[in-house]
Amino acid sequence: MIVHRRLLQLSGAVRAPMAACAGLGLAVSAAHVGQALLLAGALAALARGDHDTTVTLLAWAFAVIAGRAALLWVRETATVRAGALIRARLRDRLIERLGLLGPAHLTEARTGSVQTTVVDGVEGLDAYFSRYLPQVVVTFCVPVALVGWLFTVNAAAATVLAAAVIGVLVIPRLWDVTLLRRGRTRWTAFADLASDYLEAVQGVATLRAFGASGRLGAGLAARAHDLYTTTMRQLRVSLIETGVSAFLVQAGTVAAVLVAVSATSPDAWSVFAVLMTTTECFRPVRQLSEYWHAGYLGITAVGGLEDLLSAEPAVTDTGTRTTFPDRPEIVFDRVTFTYPGASAEAVHEVTLTIRAGETVALIGPSGAGKSTVAALLQRHYDPGSGNITIDGSLLADFTLSGLRAGIAVVAQDTYLFHGTIADNLRLARPDASDADLERAARDADAHGFISGLPDGYATVLGERGTTLSGGQRQRVAIARALLVDAPVLLLDEATSHVDVHGERALARLKKGRTCLLIAHRLSTVRDADRIVVLEQGRITETGDHDALTTAGGSYHRLLALQETRA
C-alpha cells in the first residue's frame, strides 16, 4: 500500500468525489458483511434443524445481495464519474502549468516525455485516486470493525485474525521501496520510448530523406526492449508481493477457523461467524491489491508530474498592467542574455529603439541572436541585465496575458490545429463573430482561397486532403494577427513564404503598428524603415537599405554573400 504524500496534496481538488467513492465502498462492504452474517446465521440454524429461521435468513441474504448489486452499480458509476473529473482537473492543472512555463520549458524537456505525463500519467492517476485511495479507507475501516466485533464472539480467533490482517498489511510493504524504484525506472523507459516515437513520427520526412528509417527503427527496438526488461523486473517484485499477500490471506483464514473449531465446545454459530467474518475481513485487502495494480502506473508517473508542477517558470507573472499602449515605442536598453545552462551570451548589450509605428528589420547570420531578441520581447525569458520597455514601462510591469495580447506574432511556420479554418482563426480571438473572421481573412487576402475550400470557413483542416500551402498558412497567420489587433507586431521569419498576396496582407498588417521584423532573406527587408545588423549577439550596424549598402559594412557583405548564393 503506497499513499504518496505529493499525490495526496494533489488530491485536494478532488477530495469530495473521492470521499463519495470511499463512502460507497464502505456501504458495499457493509452489504458483504451483512450477507456473510446472515449466511452464517442460516447455516447455524440449518445445523440445529431450524428450517423456518434458515429460510427467513436466506431470504434476507438474497435481499441484501440485490441491494448490494444496486450499490455496486452506483459505486461504479460514481467511480467512473470521479475518474473523469480527476483526469480533467489534473490535465487542466498541467496544461495551465505548461502555459505558465511557456516555450522555454519545452526547449529543456523532451516533448514526448511531457506528453506521456499529461496523457498516460494522468490516466494512471485516475485509478489511483478514484479506486485505490478510497479502497485504502475501506481496508482500514472494515477489518478493524470486524475484528473488534469478532472479539465478542471468539476472542482467540479474533486475535489470530488481527495478527493475520496486520501481517497482510505490513509484510508486503517490505517490497514497496524496491517496487517504487523499479516502477520509476520502468516509467522513465516508457517516457523515453514515447519521446522517441513522437520524434520519429514528427521527423518522418527527414528520416526518409536521409534513408535513416532503418537505423531509427533499430534504436526504437532497443528502447522497446529496455521497456520490456524494466517491466519484467518490476513484475517479478510485484508477483512476489502479490504471492506473499495471497499466502498470508489464506493462512490467516485457515488459522482463524482452526482456532475457532478447536475451542472447547465450539457452537455452530461462532464457527460459521468466524469463517464468514474472516473472508470478509480479507476481501478489502484483496481488492486493494487489485486496485493497486490499476493505479500503479499513475504512482510511477508522479516523478514526471512533479517535474512539471515544480518546474520554475522562466519569468514570473507579477505585473499589473493589462492594457497595452497604442503604437508604442519599444526600447532595448543594453540588454544582455545568456540561456540557462549555456556558457556564452546569446545577446550582449543590445541597445535598440523601435519608434512608434516604425518597422525595424533585424538581420544577421545564423546564431547571431535574432530569435533570442524576439523571445526576450515576448518575455519568454527576462534579460540577465539591461531593460526592455514599452512606452517607458518595463515588460515585467505588464501581466503576461496583457503582454501577449499586445504583441501579435506571425512566425515562419504557422501551426494549424486539427479543426476548422474558423476554429484556427478564433484561436486569436475566441469571441470573434463570423463577420469578424471574414473581414480579417479579406484583409489578409485569405478569403478567396478559404471560400474555394469544400466547406469554406467550416472546412476541417487535414481531412479529405485539405491541407494548405506554405503561403496560404502564412495568410491564415496574418488573419489571426489582424484579429488580435495588437499594437506591436513581431514578424519572425514571416516573410520567407510570402507571395504577392502575402506581401499585400503584410503591408496592411504593419500599417499603424510598431513592428519588429526578423529576417534571413535580405531581399525582404529592403522596405523596412530601419535595418539593424546583429552579429554574435551584438549590434554592428543600423540604417536604412540605401545607407547601409553605401556604407559597405556588414549589411553590404551579407547582401553580396546572399546574392552570390542565389
Ligand SMILES: Nc1ncnc2c1ncn2[C@@H]1O[C@H](COP(=O)(O)OP(=O)(O)OP(=O)(O)O)[C@@H](O)[C@H]1O
Ligand atoms: N534554448 C537555448 N539554449 C541554449 N542556447 C541557445 C538556445 N537557443 C539559442 N541558443 C544559442 O543562442 C545563440 C543565439 O541563437 P538565436 O536562435 O537567437 O540565433 P538566430 O540569429 O535566431 O539564429 P537563426 O537565424 O539560425 O535562427 C546561438 O549561439 C544559439 O546556439
